[in-house]
Amino acid sequence: MSLLDALRAAIGADHVLTGEEAAPYLTDWRKLVRGQAQAVVRPADTAQVAAVMRLCAEHGTPVVPQGGNTGQVAGGVPGADGNGIVLSLARLNRVRAIDTENDTITVEAGCILQSIQQAAEAAGRLFPLSLGAEGSCMIGGNLASNAGGTAVLRYGNARELCLGLEVVLPDGEIWDGLRGLRKDNSGYSLRDLFIGSEGTLGIITAATLKLFPQPAARLTALAALPGVQQAGAFLSRCRGGFHAALTGFELMSGACLQLVTATYPQQRLPFQPPWDASWYVLLEISDAEGEEHATARLEAVLGEAMEAGEVEDVALAQNIAQARAMWTLRESITLALAEDGKCLKHDVSLPVSAVPGFVESTDAALQARFPGIRNFTFGHLGDGNLHYNVARPAQGTDAQLHAMQPDLSNLVHDAVDALGGSISAEQGIGRVRTHDLARYKQPTALRLMRAVKQAIDPKGLLNPGVLLP
Amino acid sequence: MSLLDALRAAIGADHVLTGEEAAPYLTDWRKLVRGQAQAVVRPADTAQVAAVMRLCAEHGTPVVPQGGNTGQVAGGVPGADGNGIVLSLARLNRVRAIDTENDTITVEAGCILQSIQQAAEAAGRLFPLSLGAEGSCMIGGNLASNAGGTAVLRYGNARELCLGLEVVLPDGEIWDGLRGLRKDNSGYSLRDLFIGSEGTLGIITAATLKLFPQPAARLTALAALPGVQQAGAFLSRCRGGFHAALTGFELMSGACLQLVTATYPQQRLPFQPPWDASWYVLLEISDAEGEEHATARLEAVLGEAMEAGEVEDVALAQNIAQARAMWTLRESITLALAEDGKCLKHDVSLPVSAVPGFVESTDAALQARFPGIRNFTFGHLGDGNLHYNVARPAQGTDAQLHAMQPDLSNLVHDAVDALGGSISAEQGIGRVRTHDLARYKQPTALRLMRAVKQAIDPKGLLNPGVLLP
DSSP states (O other), rough: HHHHHHHHHHHHHHGEEEEGOOOGGOTTTTTTTTTTOOOEEEOSSSHHHHHHHHHHHHHHEEEESSSOOOOOSSSOOSSOOOOOOEEEOOOOOOOOEEEETTEEEEEEEOOOHHHHHHHHTTTEOOOOOOOOOTTOOOHHHHTTTOOOOOHHHHHHHHHEEEEEEEEEESSSSSSEEEOSOOOSSSSOOOOHHHTSTTTTSEEEEEEEEEEEESSSEEEEEEEEETHHHHHOOOOHHHHHHHGGGGEEEEEEEHHHHHHHHOTTTTTTOOOOOTTSSSEEEEEEEEESSOOOHHHHHHHHHHHHHHHSOOOOOOEEEHHHHHHHHHHHHHHHHHHHHHHHHHHOOOOEEEOOGHHHHHHHHHHHHHHSSTTTTTEEEEGOOOOOOEEEEEOTTOOOOHHHHHHHHHHHHHHHHHHHHHOBSSSSSSSOOTTSSSSHHHHHHHHHHHHHHHHHHHOOOOOOOOOOOOOOO | OHHHHHHHHHHHHEEEEGGGGGGGSSBOTTTTOOOOSEEEEOSSHHHHHHHHHHHHHHHOOOOOSSOOOOOOOOOTTTEEEEEEEEETTOOOOOOOEETTTTTTTETTOOHHHHHHHHHHHHTTTTOOOTTTTTTTOBBHHHHTTTOOOTHHHHHOHHHHEEEEEEEEOOTSSSEOOOOOSSOSSSOOOOHHHHHTTTTTTOOOEEEEEEEEEEEEEEEEEEEEEHHHHHHHHHHHHHHHHHHGGGEEEEEEEHHHHHHHHHOTTTOOSSOOOOOTTEEEEEEEEEESSOOHHHHHHHHHHHHHHHHHHSSEEEOOOOOHHHHHHHHHHHHHHHHHHHHHHOOOOEEEEEEEEGHHHHHHHHOOOOOOHHHTTTTEEEGGGGGGGEEEEEEOOOTHHHHHHHHHHHHHHEEEEEEEEHOBSSSSSOOTTTTTSSSHHHHOOOHHHHHHHHHHHHHOOOOOSSTTTOOOO
């Protein structure tokens, strides 16, 4: 029997897609990669995923696991050779259990992130992982790529939110690590090996995740800073003043907000924009007590920051609509950049203390070498994570920018590397950054990674071409 | 040249110990294991550790890394064959850097935990890892065993506190993963593979750790509960009321406190002990604002808990001396147990929601099978971590208890396993629990662990006999 016939027998012919039906699964949403595959299979549960993997192992057929296909680095789509299959986890979408006394939720890999947030809320709890794609990304992909987002400052990355995993291995065996334990020192942390492995070691089919109490009140504020140099001191003050109540600290350059308000005129800043005050911080605090307490705390700390000259102007959202409008400014940056044309994106992390110096010196070095290019930098300052975006000169073309690409990105990444940073903070390596990984990762680290891959997936069937150079 | 001569040449003859000088390194502090070794070597820095590993790899000589030698499972002492050497990290004891703006500290493996806490405090920051042995344990061992302790509820295990590692590999190569980054998705999390691997994959020589703001006020309270069934609801109330300000939630049975106060008559409970109120919780909150705010919050939440019948009596420590006295009650349980005689210890974790049921049914099952045995259960309820200790009947002997051991421990661990728990919550496997690991770990997990070990330490030179059955 051919592989495809065997797959049809195992999971039902309706769930083995080819031709037109398969097409949407073969291209990532950014259209960076258009791949090919023998078929797209959509198993219904863990047992079917295991059956698919056993069949593919027998046939020596590569497998590309895919969740919501919202990744930035094309880690969930196949390459051009067409040898493999795409394994979609979309039908594994049940919430298996919520335990409010243990503060855990157990979900299948195909659950949409937002549906998990909602299930937690319905149980009076918070699942804090939050990112732009939350309406369509799936938790399996979030874990496979160790997703970050806007709440990492307080709650950590996807890795820190996960207690246990169920994983189908390359040979079809099921590793049952689905535990809801805060402490478990009985052997190597296999969980942490699969998290962030981008589907190259095993297929995550379910996870047990941490829940938290819902905040009694959430307040949002937008602050204008005289410059990026003040951002570090302002963050330190907020961490010291709010401790764990500080749940958002998003840095944005004036250029970003200028672009957003020019592109979407219905969006406005809550104060007369001092564009020469070139940096802004969107701040969120989550309070255990209530709105009155939160407001008093926020006013006290922001007052001190203004007195110290870290902040020039500040607006507190007075209601949910105003808070929403502030967050929309932040979330519109990527959309406004897309309207503007092509843009070279760098998802880098640095020690927080190195961020202001990095921005100033790298901006200057780029201007010197590529006159007129435009920086649109924003990011999660509390995590040292910058989205360092570079657009063509105002009078330039996308083609000119494209020609600058290798040299320009190497300049940015060399600067990151020299400061002990990472060339991929939260988006992973996927298919598009393997070349950069080869350039910047210590050879010893690459050797260890290859040894681990060889140990767990000796035939190299899982997601070939992704992550490992 | 013999191995020992080569080691003397590499790190200095004074630091290659044999005979009497080596003896203290060959026995764990609980005296569970008395091992043998060719020598104990004490390199001065990472380069010397690498040189030692290269020489041992050439000679095929096993290496047992050792920190403060305070572990509970004899993971840092050699076996009986005498083939290997002990590699003490004690001389690698420098604080390499503190970065208050990045909130990180970079330390060498031989730094004593307490000295790291003190260095953080001197910089106006908190390093929260805290456990009984903190005056003599070393951070390298804390990381190699993924230490837990009393602050896990708020700050996580050693794993969650570590951002980067420097590790010497079995062949003497140095993996430089010493990064102070909150986000880094550039490949497999090698850091998390070495953390908790109990010295079987590599030798941790340095680490970059997270720092936090110092709390403005810390308050301690002791609460008497009508029974263990109320502990879960009381914990949920405290988590919901205090959120991240809840930094300690230690559960203790009445029997534990009765034993402490009988053994050390100078220690007293802060209220008339209702021994029939058989369970107690030691509670700590760390406040961002100050003592007045903390007191008001604590009184409000504890008042609600009393009204709801979760708590029968409560005492707030009025000053540091009273808080210290409450913590001393908690910390004296282990000492009082040692005075009482032998005791069968079980360091287990469970979903928090399963803890009360586990305690009641396991206590009853033990009484039925081993009449008269005495339970002394305490633990970190917020982490689902119980130290489930069993002592001989009041009229029994240590020898009788010893005879019960395998059956009794299997009964306890079978119950833990049936509830999805772990037979080692925070202490690791070491040399003394490999048999239990073989009994309870899923064969698939053991196979993966062995594959990883083979990939990174193919000659099996690092800590043979530890962790892997």
